[in-house]
Amino acid sequence: MKKNWWNGKVAYQIWPKSFCDANGDGIGDLQGILSKLDYLQALGVDILWLSPIYKSPFVDQGYDIADYYAIAEEFGTMEEFDRLLAETKKRGMHIIMDLVVNHCSDQHDWFQKALADPHGEYAERFYFLPGRDGGPPSNYRGYFGGSTWEPVPGTELYYLHMFAKEQPDLNWENPVVRQKIYNMVNWWLEKGLAGFRIDAIINIKKVPGFPDYPVDGPDGLASCTKMVEAAKGVGGFLQELKRETFAKHDAFTVGEVFNMKENELAEFIGDEGHFSTMFDFSAHELTFGENGWYDSKPLRFEDWRRTLFAAQKKVENVGFWANIIENHDEPRGVSRYLPSHAQNEAGAKMLGTTSLLLRGIPFIFQGQEIGMTNCRRTDISQYDDINTKDQYQVALDAGCTVEQALEACYVNSRDNARTPVQWSDAPHGGFTTGQPWLAVNPNYTTINVAEQEGREDSVLNHYRRLVALRKSAVYGETFTYGAFEPVWETEPDILAYLRRDEAHTILVAGNYGPEARTVTLPAPARELLLSNLGREELPAGTALTLASCESAVILL
Numbered sequence: 001m002k003k004n005w006w007n008g009k010v011a012y013q014i015w016p017k018s019f020c021d022a023n024g025d026g027i028g029d030l031q032g033i034l035s036k037l038d039y040l041q042a043l044g045v046d047i048l049w050l051s052p053i054y055k056s057p058f059v060d061q062g063y064d065i066a067d068y069y070a071i072a073e074e075f076g077t078m079e080e081f082d083r084l085l086a087e088t089k090k091r092g093m094h095i096i097m098d099l100v101v102n103h104c105s106d107q108h109d110w111f112q113k114a115l116a117d118p119h120g121e122y123a124e125r126f127y128f129l130p131g132r133d134g135g136p137p138s139n140y141r142g143y144f145g146g147s148t149w150e151p152v153p154g155t156e157l158y159y160l161h162m163f164a165k166e167q168p169d170l171n172w173e174n175p176v177v178r179q180k181i182y183n184m185v186n187w188w189l190e191k192g193l194a195g196f197r198i199d200a201i202i203n204i205k206k207v208p209g210f211p212d213y214p215v216d217g218p219d220g221l222a223s224c225t226k227m228v229e230a231a232k233g234v235g236g237f238l239q240e241l242k243r244e245t246f247a248k249h250d251a252f253t254v255g256e257v258f259n260m261k262e263n264e265l266a267e268f269i270g271d272e273g274h275f276s277t278m279f280d281f282s283a284h285e286l287t288f289g290e291n292g293w294y295d296s297k298p299l300r301f302e303d304w305r306r307t308l309f310a311a312q313k314k315v316e317n318v319g320f321w322a323n324i325i326e327n328h329d330e331p332r333g334v335s336r337y338l339p340s341h342a343q344n345e346a347g348a349k350m351l352g353t354t355s356l357l358l359r360g361i362p363f364i365f366q367g368q369e370i371g372m373t374n375c376r377r378t379d380i381s382q383y384d385d386i387n388t389k390d391q392y393q394v395a396l397d398a399g400c401t402v403e404q405a406l407e408a409c410y411v412n413s414r415d416n417a418r419t420p421v422q423w424s425d426a427p428h429g430g431f432t433t434g435q436p437w438l439a440v441n442p443n444y445t446t447i448n449v450a451e452q453e454g455r456e457d458s459v460l461n462h463y464r465r466l467v468a469l470r471k472s473a474v475y476g477e478t479f480t481y482g483a484f485e486p487v488w489e490t491e492p493d494i495l496a497y498l499r500r501d502e503a504h505t506i507l508v509a510g511n512y513g514p515e516a517r518t519v520t521l522p523a524p525a526r527e528l529l530l531s532n533l534g535r536e537e538l539p540a541g542t543a544l545t546l547a548s549c550e551s552a553v554i555l556l
């Protein structure tokens with residue numbers, strides 16, 4: 001497998017609106033990010049992924065882009081962005097941005113021109129189609145609920161939107177659209193961007209003629225993913241995109257790919273793949289409900305371990321996953337993956353340890369490094385997210401009580417990850433001196449950066465040691481390129497694996513159970529590389545006892 005500049009790096013996702021507000025208007029901004037670069041450098045991360053900062057009406061929090069060449073006023077100016085690029089470069093860090101090109105905002109100039117002339121050339125940049133039998137062209141339900149088709153005012157036409165109606169899908173079959181997108185991507189890469197996280201990309205290929213699919217919900221619609229799964233030929237678009245843009249700049253790209261077809265992994269992330277890497281969402285999918293958040297399933301440890309290991313095995317001769325425990329679309333990892341007895345600092349450190357040392361490129365989501373948790377709300381009005389509002393309604397429509405619907409949001413809402421970063425115990429967690437756009441999690445008084453900064457045994461300082469170990473001169477190669485080998489796969493509660501190459505064999509182990517467990521090491525322990533509980537001694541023989549919530553990284 002090819003070695004690339006990004007293979008040994010650790011990435012960090014910034015969700016700008018909630019990261020740090022420098023001017024007191026309640027919205028995180030570029031100045032806020034600039035003010036925290038030293039913090040990020042001390043954490044040891046190399047690649048910063050900025051969720052969308054482009055000009056946007058923020059119907060879907062910036063994933064609805066009105067101008068791909070402009071910075072949202074809320075976040076700052078292009079000059080500030082250029083300064084951010086320069087300052088990160090000085091620190092040996094890289095910036096990647098979100099590339100959201102399945103759709104744009106309905107406020108984008110192209111769409112406005114399309115509305116003004118629904119049979120003209122701009123309409124051809126979208127999917128403007130006549131209806132069928134007095135209704136929309138097909139029976140698809142969009143990701144945020146309701147039909148994917150919206151009437152074009154004053155016409156018999158409908159336009160396609162897989163996400164919100166304010167996010168019209170771009171027509172990738174149109175070569176003009178593709179060329180304009182490539183120009184835009186190159187413009188940013190020439191500016192000095194290191195690459196992109198590529199949003200919802202599987203959706204760009206549609207099934208010609210938009211056939212109906214069997215109804216799969218009480219709304220009489222069929223999930224639009226049925227069409228996505230049936231669409232053939234997305235690879236053609238993705239290879240062209242790569243050839244025309246990323247490949248010319250040795251850019252790092254990470255795909256957000258759901259609904260990939262079996263056996264396409266190598267086409268996506270092999271040496272000649274469409275992307276450098278893509279997120280491993282297999283563990284996340286374990287809790288997905290059949291019908292929505294209200295019937296999401298609790299996580300079973302054995303399923304989680306088996307799924308993680310299977311994903312690691314599947315990719316070993318192909319490429320590298322991007323490994324995450326959370327992102328801006330997901331609940332917090334500590335609330336999702338840790339059993340209740342482990343929802344504490346030891347658990348957060350253990351989860352970080354066993355996740356970040358997997359083979360692949362680790363992505364830390366803002367606040368993960370201090371163990372930020374899900375946030376309970378008492379009324380749906382306290383949520384902002386469009387997806388949460390839809391899923392709340394889906395729950396009520398399915399007969400849930402208000403309490404049950406709110407519980408479903410507590411467990412699954414995207415806003416769990418979007419509450420402001422808890423910098424200190426000052427009002428609003430020190431995120432802003434004004435009123436935050438979304439209320440901070442009330443547990444900021446105990447979980448915050450300032451408190452953890454100087455405390456040796458904090459989650460934050462553990463993450464710093466963990467990232468340093470992963471990238472260390474001695475073991476970095478092994479953690480990056482070394483093989484992944486599961487151990488004690490059927491042992492209850494233990495998540496453990498070896499990372500191994502010719503130079504080293506390193507055991508990574510965590511006890512997710514409520515009781516201590518003793519396991520037999522495959523070889524004598526030589527050195528303790530990292531502990532989450534302040535362990536100093538290694539066992540003399542091969543019997544290793546891990547306390548509940550204890551993790552250890554051991555050189556064998």
Ligand code: TEU
Binds near residue numbers: 064100143163200256
């Ligand atoms: O997500 C794509 C996507 O498939 C998710 O919307 C997913 O279906 C949903 O989050 C499940 O809860 C990307 C972005 O990550 C997301 O924030 C955007 O809302 C979406 O694309 C549209 O751009």
Ligand code: CA
Binds near residue numbers: 023027
């Ligand atoms: Ca601000």
